[in-house]
Amino acid sequence: MxxxxxxxxxxxxxxxxxxxxxxxxxxxxxxxxxxxxxxxxxxxxxxxxxxxxxxxxxxxxxxxxxxxxxxxxxxxxxxxADISREDLLDITLMRTAIEIEAIRLAIDSGDDAWEAGIVSALHQMRRHIERTGDEFREGAEDFDRLHKGFHTALLAGCGSKRLLAAHSDLYDQAYRYRRVMMRSFDSGKKFVRAHQLLAERVLGRDVQGSQAMLAAHLRSTLDIVYPGGNER
CATH class of the missing domain: 1.10.10.10 (Winged helix-like DNA-binding domain superfamily/Winged helix DNA-binding domain)
Structure with a gap:
């Protein structure tokens, strides 16, 4: 047959x-x-x-x-989709809720490879900024990839594909606002230093300190793009 x-x-x-x-x-x-x-x-x-x-x-x-x-x-x-403070606030609230839980899990479970990934991601971003000087900006393909790669590396040890996928989507949704925020950086060294401090806190396995610093880091885009706004 x-x-x-x-x-x-x-x-x-x-x-x-x-x-x-x-x-x-x-x-x-x-x-x-x-x-x-x-x-x-x-x-x-x-x-x-x-x-x-x-x-x-x-x-x-x-x-x-x-x-x-x-x-x-x-x-x-x-x-x-339109851009607005309300939209960015919503993105920031969601990112904060997701990422402070992901960073807790990553600190609790992350291994040596996870730590090495953070160090490598920070190094690559720093070297890129050193090469481009103060001309680095959101919108340049290499910088976009390295910046997102660093933030992803912080959370990569969490063990949850869904948390990482949600982080990725929300990071991209905040992109249009982050391009405005990046104009506030007049020094690549200041930008690298802010990310280095965050990495050091995470690598130090300080859960509460890392969560507080990460939440403030995420909040900074909202405060810079829409200064003096009211909360919900």
């Missing part, structure tokens, strides 16, 4: 790949400021911009809705 032919899966895989690519391209342009907050995302315009079909584009935009970067507008329309 001839073997039953299995249904072809390649078109499904290709469709998923296209929607992922669409989501990545739109996300990059939002984070880079090329698609302004509040701007309408017309499917026809995006098809021409990215040379991707309308269906995978809509699927890609739907993915970004779940990450808070775009919002729906009526009949399957989309626009870039």
């Amino acid at each position: 001839p073997a039953q032919e299995l249904p072809a899966s390649r078109p499904v895989i290709e469709a998923a790949t296209l929607s992922e690519r669409a989501a990545t391209l739109v996300e990059q342009d939002i984070l880079a400021g090329l698609l302004a907050p509040g701007s309408r995302l017309g499917i026809v315009d995006l098809v021409q911009r990215y040379d991707i079909g309308a269906t995978p584009l809509r699927e890609g935009l739907s993915r970004l809705m779940s990450r808070g970067l775009i919002v729906g507008t009526g009949q399957r329309g989309f626009r870039v």
Whole structure:
């Protein structure tokens, strides 16, 4: 008896790949400021911009809705999410809740490899800033990768993939605000020193001190971008 032919899966895989690519391209342009907050995302315009079909584009935009970067507008329309103090406050509250728990778990369970990862991430970020001088800024691909890599390294020993995934998403959602915050740094040495102090506290296995310093570090973006605002 001839073997039953299995249904072809390649078109499904290709469709998923296209929607992922669409989501990545739109996300990059939002984070880079090329698609302004509040701007309408017309499917026809995006098809021409990215040379991707309308269906995978809509699927890609739907993915970004779940990450808070775009919002729906009526009949399957989309626009870039607005920026506001309320939004950044919400991101900061969520990041703080997630990251202070992740840092506690990491300090309790992290091994020598975790510690080495923090030291390496800090060193790479410091060397990059030394090479670029005071011209380092959020938006430069190498710096973005190293900055996020450092913050991820702090939490990497927590043992929870979901905590790390939530950290990654919220870190990216705060990106547009962090670009504004970075303008306040007039010295790469000050930036490195702030991160070095945080790393030293974590490597010292001081749970409460690390949580307090991390919470203040996360809060600094809100205080710099929206100074003097009121709490909820």
